[in-house]
Amino acid sequence: MRGALLSILILCAVTFVGAVSFADEREAGKPAYAEKKDFCIVCHEGLKGGLKRPVIEWRMSVHDGSAGRCNVCHRGDPGVNDKKLAKTKQSGFTGKPDKILIADFCGRDGCHAAAAGQFRLGPHYPSVLRNNHPNCASCHGAHNIQRSTAGIISEKTCSSCHTADFSRNTVLFIRETNRAIEDMGRDIKYIGSKHGDTLDLQNRLDTARTRFYRFVHVSPKEEMESTRKLLGVEVSSLEADVKTKVSLIGRIDLLYIVMVVFQLIFIGGISIYTLVMYSKRRKYGRD
Ligand code: HEC
Ligand code: HEC
Ligand code: HEC
Ligand code: HEC
Helix, strand or coil: CCCHHHHHHHHHHHHHHHHHHHHHHHHHHCCCCCHHHHHHHHHCCCCCHHHHHHHHHHHCCCCCCCCCCCCHHCCCCCCCCCCHHCCCCCCCCCCCHHHHHHHHHHHHHCHHHHHHHHHHHHHHHHHHHHHHCCCCCHHHCCCCCCCCHHHHHHHHHHHCCHHHHHHHHHHHHHHHHHHHHHHHHHHHHHHHCCCCHHHHHHHHHHHHHHHHHHHHCCCCHHHHHHHHHHHHHHHHHHHHHHHHHHHHHHHHHHHHHHHHHHHHHHHHHHHHHHHHHHHHHHHHHHH
């Protein structure tokens, strides 16, 4: 008996310490790699201006951490503390890349292969070949890359090449679709939390999302009009179905509340009735 109690206590202590140290690690945002030995970061952090700025921006970006370090994009050898030896030809170092290289940068090692692949098929890619824009960094930035939302682009991002009308219209469509997809994601989670069936909804949302990114990254020109139409239809029919499910859950919740209230009233009534009868009987009993 004491043995069992002891082992339960030990188990609790181990779980607690484990949980605390895990939380510590998460809280401190400790990188999972030895940053001190990454000399790209160490050396550039001690430099000035445009040579230091990438480190500061990168630290505030989604790439901060082991997966998106300097050498993932620029290549070179991060283990050598020497600017020449760190950047030999053999190590594949690329300094400031040609704009056209940026799509390849981002698609390296299977990183953003899907986005880069879509981009290469569309008319923006030959535009980059001609005049360097709009490459991935024109919309996403190079070192200060944030989680992608429709907020990273505005009319201005497009209007240097497209008419004001087209830019406004397209950016508005991207913003609205983005909002609809985010809202539906939240609603589908809610439906799931109420044990509703979400498999079909989730699959359709994933399809819509993929089509949306194809639109955002501009696939072949001939496809754009049909992609936009299909996306519009898909999103609005999915929205209707999600809303129906959410309101059904709302109604079931209401029914549940009404039932609980009735039960409480019923139990309360019976209790009062019993109490009254009991006190009456005691009164008559005494008489
Ligand atoms: C010992 C210091 C040091 C180390 C280590 C170092 N760099 Fe540099 N880096 C520099 C300096 C200084 C420059 C400015 C150019 C020059 O003086 O050669 C520079 C320039 C650059 C440039 C701009 C090149 C251009 O063409 O404009 C990039 C990109 C870069 N470094 C990336 C890296 C990466 C990636 C690593 C790690 C693989 C790295 N650096 C390691 C000191 C360093
Ligand atoms: C996600 C890919 C990516 C990562 C990670 C990355 N860079 Fe870059 N870097 C780029 C791109 C793209 C450019 C070219 C930007 C442009 O032309 O506007 C660039 C340009 C530079 C330049 C030249 C800047 C200039 O204006 O001349 C330096 C220096 C540099 N990077 C250093 C670094 C260092 C140091 C790190 C690590 C902290 C790093 N980069 C991480 C993609 C990256
Ligand atoms: C014309 C502007 C533009 C260009 C150019 C662009 N993107 Fe995007 N990208 C966006 C916008 C806007 C979003 C966010 C859409 C949303 O979620 O609302 C996005 C989303 C993404 C995402 C997240 C969605 C996903 O597919 O996982 C990735 C990754 C991405 N872009 C990578 C790239 C890469 C790589 C390139 C270059 C090959 C590129 N982008 C070029 C505007 C652009
Ligand atoms: C540096 C110039 C440039 C910038 C900036 C630019 N584009 Fe484009 N875009 C082009 C070119 C060139 C084409 C191909 C046009 C053609 O073939 O008629 C194109 C085609 C398109 C197409 C498909 C063609 C169509 O008419 O349906 C869409 C959609 C598009 N761009 C959206 C955008 C959006 C959204 C932005 C801003 C976030 C943007 N573009 C920024 C140059 C640019």
